[in-house]
Amino acid sequence: MPLEDFAAEMDRCSQCSYCKWIPFDQVRSWRFAKNCPSVSYYNFNSYSARGRYAVARSLIRGQSGYSDTVRDIVFTCMTCGSCDVSCKVCRYNLEPLEMVRELKFRLVEDGQGLEAHRAIIQSLDREQNTMQRPRSGRGDWADGLDVRRLASEKGKVLFHAGCRLSYDEDLQQSARAAVDLFRKAGVDVGIMGEQEMCCGGRIYAMGYREEFARFARANMAAWARAGVETIVTSCADGYHAFKRLYPQLGSGVQVLHTVEFLARLIQEKKIVFRLEVPMTVTYHDPCHLGRQGEPYVPWDGVEKKIKGQIVVYEPERPRYNGAWGVYDPPREILRSIPGVELVEMERIREYSWCCGAGGGVREAYPEYSQWTAGERISEAIATGAEALVTACPWCERNFQDAAGTMGEPMQVYDLVELVQKAV
Numbered sequence: 001m002p003l004e005d006f007a008a009e010m011d012r013c014s015q016c017s018y019c020k021w022i023p024f025d026q027v028r029s030w031r032f033a034k035n036c037p038s039v040s041y042y043n044f045n046s047y048s049a050r051g052r053y054a055v056a057r058s059l060i061r062g063q064s065g066y067s068d069t070v071r072d073i074v075f076t077c078m079t080c081g082s083c084d085v086s087c088k089v090c091r092y093n094l095e096p097l098e099m100v101r102e103l104k105f106r107l108v109e110d111g112q113g114l115e116a117h118r119a120i121i122q123s124l125d126r127e128q129n130t131m132q133r134p135r136s137g138r139g140d141w142a143d144g145l146d147v148r149r150l151a152s153e154k155g156k157v158l159f160h161a162g163c164r165l166s167y168d169e170d171l172q173q174s175a176r177a178a179v180d181l182f183r184k185a186g187v188d189v190g191i192m193g194e195q196e197m198c199c200g201g202r203i204y205a206m207g208y209r210e211e212f213a214r215f216a217r218a219n220m221a222a223w224a225r226a227g228v229e230t231i232v233t234s235c236a237d238g239y240h241a242f243k244r245l246y247p248q249l250g251s252g253v254q255v256l257h258t259v260e261f262l263a264r265l266i267q268e269k270k271i272v273f274r275l276e277v278p279m280t281v282t283y284h285d286p287c288h289l290g291r292q293g294e295p296y297v298p299w300d301g302v303e304k305k306i307k308g309q310i311v312v313y314e315p316e317r318p319r320y321n322g323a324w325g326v327y328d329p330p331r332e333i334l335r336s337i338p339g340v341e342l343v344e345m346e347r348i349r350e351y352s353w354c355c356g357a358g359g360g361v362r363e364a365y366p367e368y369s370q371w372t373a374g375e376r377i378s379e380a381i382a383t384g385a386e387a388l389v390t391a392c393p394w395c396e397r398n399f400q401d402a403a404g405t406m407g408e409p410m411q412v413y414d415l416v417e418l419v420q421k422a423v
């Protein structure tokens, strides 16, 4: 939807600032009550959802133009979606997340993208990954694994490793562990190996809509050639792209995150735990698996006003308020591992604080990105947990880096690693 179509929303934003906090009935302490990393870090209203509505309105009315400050205001948004949940729960049925995405698209289309992001797009065109690494090494993480390559064979279940897990040598073992566990559970899973391409989710969040669509169509064509019916991924960004964005371009494959699939296999007793993992852990909900992990609901309606004042949608518009994201499967898995004790942080499920790696922020604003991760590590430490567990390699990477910089002994794991320790 073009940015101008959000004009009524820009006027309807009441400037109430609920979007800067988790809903007040969820607040447990002042220390962990905020929800928006950008306004918390930059401490200036323009860096909030409310402020970005005002900036966008000024731009579309021609009252202001582009500047380095405007670019920073737009691209420091992690598109984590926390403001969106708070606005919907506490205030109006506005779409601040969709609006800021459109704002990013507009800046990129007008040649106002960031240099750090352009370098990624160039690498993507050349090597088909966001890690600026050679395409030829994409499948190396699976060397020695007895798993079929669906680039040349047919198969119904495809494990998509994603850019981060394919190339980050410190994290690759969790991709290998996931495939290993699926195979031991009798699942006939395959991979694309060297032929796997970026899902496009991260470049979409940076504002590169057309490039995203190109990768989405290429991936869907590759799946169709291989006869794929189910995609499984351990990457929350990939999950969101496949589950929420691809259906808008016609995809009909089933999408599962690894934690959803593992929870099902554990329940069916196809994966059985034999070993204890004595550890107190806390779980971080990745934004794109949690509040943004809700399934796509098609809507082709119109906005109307009753008596020129009350806004209604015909037919009723889907309301993505984060409540239907993937929250229970990872917690069920953790509670079922012998020896693991799960203690919760203050901001959880749809009210989770972002890891700081989203929206192209890790690549363009590293200090702010690491501060955001550090805030979450402080919240994890406050629970008394000895390990922070998550289900996305981007979160894991950012947390590991921040814990190292902070000198904190907090261990960081992908959930799959704990499952593998227990079988």
Ligand code: SF4
Residues within 6 Å of the ligand: 012, 013, 014, 015, 016, 017, 018, 019, 020, 049, 050, 053, 086, 087, 091, 092, 094, 096
């Ligand atoms: S909560 Fe919604 S209505 Fe209130 S200031 Fe934020 S974006 Fe505007």
Ligand code: SF4
Residues within 6 Å of the ligand: 035, 036, 037, 038, 039, 047, 048, 049, 076, 077, 078, 079, 080, 081, 082, 083, 084, 097, 100
């Ligand atoms: S998406 Fe996240 S970073 Fe962006 S305005 Fe909303 S809460 Fe802040």
